[in-house]
Structure formats: structure tokens, C-alpha cells
Amino acid sequence: MINEHETIDVYIGADVGKSNHHAVALNKAGKKLLDKALPQDETKLKSLIKSLSKHGRLLFVADQPATIGALPVAVAHAAGIQVAYLPGLAMRRIADLHPGEAKSDPRDAYIIADAARTMPHTLRTVEVPEEQVAxxxxxxxxxxxxxxxxxxxxxxxxxxxxxxxxxxxxxxxxxxxxxxxxxxxxxxxxxxxxxxxxxxxxxxxxxxxxxxxxxxxxxxxxxxxxxxxxxxxxxxxxxxxxxxxxxxxxxxxxxxxxxxxxxxELVTDHPLHLMLDSMPGVGIRTEARILTEVTGKDFATAGHLASYAGLAPVTWRSGTSIRGDHSSRKGNKVLKRALFLSAFASLKCKDQVSRAYYDRKRAEGKKHNQAVIALARRRCNVLFAMLRDGSIYEAPQALAA
CATH class of the missing domain: 1.10.287 (Helix Hairpins)
Incomplete structure (x- = not known):
């Protein structure tokens, strides 16, 4: 999204709601091109996009790309324009930079549009999921x-x-x-x-x-x-x-x-099934959650995937009083839970690598949950490599042989 930011001419911020949305459109200079309420209606949304298309290339940004925001996102995708979303926590922090304390749909829509215009690094790309994953x-x-x-x-x-x-x-x-x-x-x-x-x-x-x-x-x-x-x-x-x-x-x-x-049925028919099924401790429900939370997203490194899942340790430093690494409280909680339970299940599988790593962490003085989280983080590296290379799981001893 950052690389293509310079090619965008109009930034549409949408504060979505159950029955009505509010949209604000800004050009590159920050001038308001639109500020109006919109019903949850396909025709009205298409009309909005068509009226703004004359100003150049559009970027549609919503605060909720799923559930109540699914229709606007789908209409924007169908119109062939770029779609992104601004995470709620980032939006609230950005809102503190704007004057006033009011909480209203027009203000929120403006904040979304202005953040898309001035802080593209805060945005997340929204891709239309394949039918199986949806x-x-x-x-x-x-x-x-x-x-x-x-x-x-x-x-x-x-x-x-x-x-x-x-x-x-x-x-x-x-x-x-x-x-x-x-x-x-x-x-x-x-x-x-x-x-x-x-x-x-x-x-x-x-x-x-x-x-x-x-x-x-x-x-x-x-x-x-x-x-x-x-x-x-x-x-x-x-x-x-x-x-x-x-x-x-x-x-x-x-x-x-x-x-x-x-x-x-859906999991076994998916192209990634054989790959994910080969990993110890990964069952049908875990596979399903990996497919829904990981596929369609671009992770540069295994650390990026672990951070997204909330498994990467967070370093706390404040002078000499606070020091140490702690488990992250952020990240995708659904994926984190799936990977945690998968790591725990792998301890009972025939794969001795997971058990050996868990035992080593326990010997280092870590508690059970800490050791399982550390194991889940290590398995993120394996999962990332499997998805990157399109290869099935192979135990280290099998590779050595």
C-alpha cells in the first residue's frame, strides 16, 4: 500500500454502521470532495464511487472490513478500486491528534480519510477471500x-x-x-x-x-x-x-x-490441506483457522507471522527498574489460540522434536504455558517455511538421514 500511495488521487474514509455509513473523501491536498451519510445499499455505494472516479484513482478505507463493512468493501472491490482498512486501535490513537473530543460518524470518517492520506503505513490491505476461505x-x-x-x-x-x-x-x-x-x-x-x-x-x-x-x-x-x-x-x-x-x-x-x-470437506478440498496436515498437532479445526487467518496475507518473514499471531515476545525496558521479555497481548487472538493448542497437541504426537524443545524450555525454568508459547513461536518458523516453499513437514531427524 505504501509503494502505491503516490498514485492515489482521492482518499475515501468510511465509518461503517449497521444501517448507515458516513463517507468523507479527500484529495491529495486535503480538500474535502465529499462528506455525507450513505445507506447500506449497493446502488448508493456504486453511485458514490462513480461520482468520485472523475477526480482520479481512488482508495477506499473502512474501519471494519468484515461483518457490517462487508458490503462496501465488496462493492469497492467490484468497482476495481483499492481497498484498505484502518485498525481500531490505530484509529483511536490517531483521533487523539485531532482537535476536539467528540465521537461522531462524520469526524471518524474524516479521521480515516486523513490517516489514509497522510499516514499510509497505518493501513492494512484488504483482499477478497476465496470462496472456500470465506x-x-x-x-x-x-x-x-x-x-x-x-x-x-x-x-x-x-x-x-x-x-x-x-x-x-x-x-x-x-x-x-x-x-x-x-x-x-x-x-x-x-x-x-x-x-x-x-x-x-x-x-x-x-x-x-x-x-x-x-x-x-x-x-x-x-x-x-x-x-x-x-x-x-x-x-x-x-x-x-x-x-x-x-x-x-x-x-x-x-x-x-x-x-x-x-x-x-472444505479443508480437505483446499490445495494447502496436504501441507498443513503433515505438521504434527494440526487437526481439521486448526487447519481451518490457519486458512482463514493466514492465507491471502503477505508475511515477509517468520517473525512477521509470529508478531501477527501475537506469539513474538515483547521487550520491556525502562531504565533499570523494568527489564525483561514478555508475551504479547496483541495480535490475532484467534490464530494465537489455534497455534497454541496445536503446539500443545504436538506434545502427544510421535514427533519428538516438539517434546524435546518443550522439555528444554521447562528445564530452563519456564512454566508450562510459557514453554508451550515458546514452542508455538518456534513452530511459526516451520509454518512460514512450509507456506513459502510449498513443502510438507519433515522432522529434523528425517532430514539428517
């Missing part, structure tokens, strides 16, 4: 939402069981990730209902979903029920809430399974 991004976001919902629902169930019957929670709680326990609580949601059902019926229900573990679980549940005879206050209300929570949990997991099936 679909993966939407599906992964849906999957993330359901993962959070499943965790919250599971914790809520465990909390209620702990309140009314701790012994029962110690048996059911650790296995709530299994569909059998959700089905059990949906049908027999209270200790009283489980006692009336008896071990035989409990076992029959569990057997449908857990053919190997059903007998042991049924016996443990019956023993737990016998360990508590008093009825705790709130047990009756819990009997109403628990089946609803169990059904919510089952529904969330069913939705995730459906989405995962489609994600797997």
Missing part, C-alpha cells in the same frame, strides 16, 4: 460460538449437580462431554427420578450411547445415589432446569458436529 470463516465463527455455549452449559449443569447432589456430580460431571450423560439427564433430571428408574433402566439408556462404559457408569451412578439420602433445598427447581440444559448441550454438540462435517 465459507470456512463463517463456519468457524459459528463453531466457536457453540463451543463457548457448550462449555457454559456444561459448567452450569455441574454447578447445579454440585449444589443438590455432590456425589452424583462426581460421577456424571467428568463425563458430560459424552452424549450418553446428556441423554440421561434429559430423561432422568433429578436424583429422585434416577432412583425410581433404577440401575437396570439407567444402564439400558446408557448402553445405547456408550456400549463399552455403560455398565460401570450405571453402577457408579446407583452407588452415588445411595451415598446421599437428604434432599437439598432447590432440588425440585433443579429438576426443571437440568433437562433443559441437557437438551441445550446436546443441541450445541449436534450443531458443532454438523458444521465440522462441512468444515472437513
Amino acid at each position: 465459507e470456512l470463516s463463517m463456519l468457524c465463527g459459528f463453531d466457536d460460538d457453540h463451543a463457548k455455549q457448550s462449555t457454559a452449559t456444561s459448567n452450569r449443569i455441574r454447578g447445579l449437580l454440585t449444589q443438590i447432589h455432590p456425589a452424583l456430580e462426581r460421577v456424571i460431571g467428568p463425563h458430560l462431554d459424552h452424549v450418553a450423560m446428556a441423554e440421561l439427564l434429559a430423561k432422568y433430571p433429578s436424583p429422585a427420578a434416577l432412583r425410581r428408574a433404577g440401575e437396570a433402566r439407567i444402564g439400558a439408556l446408557l448402553r445405547k450411547h456408550a456400549p463399552r462404559a455403560w455398565k460401570g457408569w450405571a453402577h457408579e451412578i446407583t452407588a452415588a445415589l445411595a451415598a446421599q439420602t437428604v434432599v437439598v433445598s432447590g432440588t425440585e427447581a433443579a429438576g426443571i432446569v437440568l433437562p433443559e440444559l441437557a437438551r441445550m448441550l446436546a443441541q450445541s454438540r449436534s450443531a458443532r458436529a454438523t458444521v465440522l462435517k462441512r468444515v472437513e
Whole structure:
């Protein structure tokens, strides 16, 4: 973007909104060519671009290139003009350089346009993602939402069981990730209902979903029920809430399974699948997140990729009082989480390189999370080289051989 900055004649800053946007257009000298509100409408956006095209080459800059800003970005791309976005944190810092403290759409749009005109290094290029990646991004976001919902629902169930019957929670709680326990609580949601059902019926229900573990679980549940005879206050209300929570949990997991099936199809059909799949600790969901967050972006070095992911250490220096390197709190949190979990998963794979590096960091005195982050940073180098060269993963010992 910086290299082509001199060829731009008009800078359009757009403060996007759900139903309306506000656009400000500036020429090279900073003169306002446009300052108006625009509806979230394709025809109006095309008309804006057409009216400004007579002034020369355009650059369209938005503060949110996705979600509510997706339509303006798509219209600008379709019109063949350059598109960029100004990150929110950079925009807020730049806003402090402008007089006034008001927070309004016209002011924000002007700040975006002026930043594009005078500080091109603050901009980020926006590329139209390929259809596969765009679909993966939407599906992964849906999957993330359901993962959070499943965790919250599971914790809520465990909390209620702990309140009314701790012994029962110690048996059911650790296995709530299994569909059998959700089905059990949906049908027999209270200790009283489980006692009336008896071990035989409990076992029959569990057997449908857990053919190997059903007998042991049924016996443990019956023993737990016998360990508590008093009825705790709130047990009756819990009997109403628990089946609803169990059904919510089952529904969330069913939705995730459906989405995962489609994600797997998209990932396996992608040209980078064989390359990413060869890396230890990289599964379908991690592959999907690497594709949505990395592909289409240009990284000059492995350090650039690590910095983008928030895995590069940040040096703090202030005289003699503050010294040291710390983990970054910035970066792409979605990618950082995916690479962190991938590094953790690689410790259980046959690849001994990751385990050896992790053990070395632990021996240096680093805590578990610090060692895994260091491993994830090291794996960024490998990932960058694989994407750059188009090669699959090869363990160092295999290369030596």
C-alpha cells in the first residue's frame, strides 16, 4: 500500500454502521470532495464511487472490513478500486491528534480519510477471500460460538449437580462431554427420578450411547445415589432446569458436529490441506483457522507471522527498574489460540522434536504455558517455511538421514 500511495488521487474514509455509513473523501491536498451519510445499499455505494472516479484513482478505507463493512468493501472491490482498512486501535490513537473530543460518524470518517492520506503505513490491505476461505470463516465463527455455549452449559449443569447432589456430580460431571450423560439427564433430571428408574433402566439408556462404559457408569451412578439420602433445598427447581440444559448441550454438540462435517470437506478440498496436515498437532479445526487467518496475507518473514499471531515476545525496558521479555497481548487472538493448542497437541504426537524443545524450555525454568508459547513461536518458523516453499513437514531427524 505504501509503494502505491503516490498514485492515489482521492482518499475515501468510511465509518461503517449497521444501517448507515458516513463517507468523507479527500484529495491529495486535503480538500474535502465529499462528506455525507450513505445507506447500506449497493446502488448508493456504486453511485458514490462513480461520482468520485472523475477526480482520479481512488482508495477506499473502512474501519471494519468484515461483518457490517462487508458490503462496501465488496462493492469497492467490484468497482476495481483499492481497498484498505484502518485498525481500531490505530484509529483511536490517531483521533487523539485531532482537535476536539467528540465521537461522531462524520469526524471518524474524516479521521480515516486523513490517516489514509497522510499516514499510509497505518493501513492494512484488504483482499477478497476465496470462496472456500470465506465459507470456512463463517463456519468457524459459528463453531466457536457453540463451543463457548457448550462449555457454559456444561459448567452450569455441574454447578447445579454440585449444589443438590455432590456425589452424583462426581460421577456424571467428568463425563458430560459424552452424549450418553446428556441423554440421561434429559430423561432422568433429578436424583429422585434416577432412583425410581433404577440401575437396570439407567444402564439400558446408557448402553445405547456408550456400549463399552455403560455398565460401570450405571453402577457408579446407583452407588452415588445411595451415598446421599437428604434432599437439598432447590432440588425440585433443579429438576426443571437440568433437562433443559441437557437438551441445550446436546443441541450445541449436534450443531458443532454438523458444521465440522462441512468444515472437513472444505479443508480437505483446499490445495494447502496436504501441507498443513503433515505438521504434527494440526487437526481439521486448526487447519481451518490457519486458512482463514493466514492465507491471502503477505508475511515477509517468520517473525512477521509470529508478531501477527501475537506469539513474538515483547521487550520491556525502562531504565533499570523494568527489564525483561514478555508475551504479547496483541495480535490475532484467534490464530494465537489455534497455534497454541496445536503446539500443545504436538506434545502427544510421535514427533519428538516438539517434546524435546518443550522439555528444554521447562528445564530452563519456564512454566508450562510459557514453554508451550515458546514452542508455538518456534513452530511459526516451520509454518512460514512450509507456506513459502510449498513443502510438507519433515522432522529434523528425517532430514539428517
